[in-house]
Amino acid sequence: MTRHVVIIGGGQAGGRFAEALRKGGSDARITMLAEEPHAPYERPPLSKDVLSGKAAPDTTRLPVDWAALGIDILEGVRAESIDRGAKRVQPAGGGAPIPYDTLVLATGARPRRLAALTDADLPVFALRSLDDAAALHAILTPGRRILLIGGGVIGLEVAATAAGLGAHPVVVEMAPRLMPRGCPPLMADRLLALHRARGVEVHLGTGVIAVDWAGAGIIATLGNGERIEADGIVLGIGAAPDDGLAAAAGLRTRDGILVDGHARSLDNPDVLAIGDVARHPLPRFGVTLRQESWRHAEAHARHAAAALLDPSLPDYDDVPGFWSDQHGTRLLVEGLPQEGQEILRPAATESTWHIAGDGRLVGAATLGDSKAMAVARRLIAASARPDPARLADPASDLRALLR
Incomplete structure (x- = not known):
């Protein structure tokens, strides 16, 4: 019998999960409930090119042929409740309940x-x-x-x-x-x-x-x-996680739905939560975190889909990071740069580097130096302990720290 995966949420995380699951080899029936009357799309352009009128709304849609992948998207359909015992979702408006074998909550967040x-x-x-x-x-x-x-x-x-x-x-x-x-x-x-x-x-x-x-x-x-x-x-x-549906179904929440390293609810392994709505462990920093970024939505969704197909995968431990375009300048942030000692690297495009008490690089930020942040991400992922003096020296070659 073909399994049925139901995804609540038609945003970037929900869309990427569905795509990754199918392209990863799953033959399950996949149904997505999208509360908005739109196919899955990316949100970062909303505050920039779409808002300015430079780009049409259609350009934000994920470039995926959903029909060709056999993914059913129910646009404009909101989930009203979840019956975990019966394993079914009740759509708003009195429609027929939708049964599931695996439920994925990709409900995102709502503006405060x-x-x-x-x-x-x-x-x-x-x-x-x-x-x-x-x-x-x-x-x-x-x-x-x-x-x-x-x-x-x-x-x-x-x-x-x-x-x-x-x-x-x-x-x-x-x-x-x-x-x-x-x-x-x-x-x-x-x-x-x-x-x-x-x-x-x-x-x-x-x-x-x-x-x-x-x-x-x-x-x-x-x-x-x-x-x-x-x-x-x-x-x-800011935005609050849209976790009310999960809480009403008896799933534990704390500024987001609590999940493990495979995005499974701590209360029910047949229910996953991904993207903005999930509070997940981040082993490299020893914390649980809820992230709101394009990069996390992509990475968390893809990892959750891969882990559903292969439970032996390591836990999710991606380096956090985001960018923001303002006045033609790009802010880039890697890791958790609020932590540790701040080191300034003066240059035409300066950056800051953040060292924890044990010497590990835990964060970095810049206005415009994308090459420096590419190095920072790799160093953070490797739990590297770079020499602070070399980080602060604008004449030093950052790439040499990767050797």
Whole structure:
């Protein structure tokens, strides 16, 4: 009897899992429930080329012939509940239950909301989907003031795109610096200078405590007493894992669905969780982590599919990393650069390197030096202990550290 693999979530992770499972040799029936009315697509272009209008929404779709692979995608279908005992998924709207042998949760994450935004009619936008990008693009016109709440990746990428379209972006970040979670302090300082040089107004160390109508626009009151006029608000205060369906089914969650090194739920090996919604172990750092990045969605999905086909595979232990394009400059981050001693490598394109107490390289970051980050990733993967003096010397050959 052919097994049935059901995937809840039609994003990048769900799509890549389905593709990898089939191309890996599985003859199982594969069904994907995609809540959005779109085939699987990539999200990074949403805040850049799609939002700016330089690229059509269709260009974000994964280049996969789903029909040729025999993968059924139910677009616009939301899963309402999971019955783990009966091994079936109930679609919303009263459709027939869908039985499964293996269930894959690729439900991703949802933008966090702000308590101060109590009026449902306020012009508030988030950016998580193609439809979100289309709605936000309509207000990014020359001269309009756009308030971006949150100075993380989404907030800063939207700010850069808005500035490029002639709008006036205003970023408000509660922390004393930009990108407090994903970027080391020195690179955050460089990003701040870059944004201000491009006309982005940035307020640090304060937050929005109230928003009121002011004619056709709004006025936001900050915690420090300042008031900001704007035509629209974009929320960039992070995303929460969309793990409510899993929790309701009795699966353990803690800022994400808890899984093992093969992406299997700690409560049920027939249920997998991948991508943004999964909190997985990362042995090389001795932590559990929930990651939100294109690279992780790709790698975690492919590894989970391969491990389902071959349970003898080693546990997932990919080096974390991400990039972010802002004002024509690319921030690249490898590992966990919030940890350890920070070493500056001065150069035309400078970088920072982060050494743990035991001498291991655990992270690195740069604005633009992709070759240095390729070396960093390999060193982190090898648990290398490079000489800090050589890292700090701009005349040294980083590639020699790999020998």
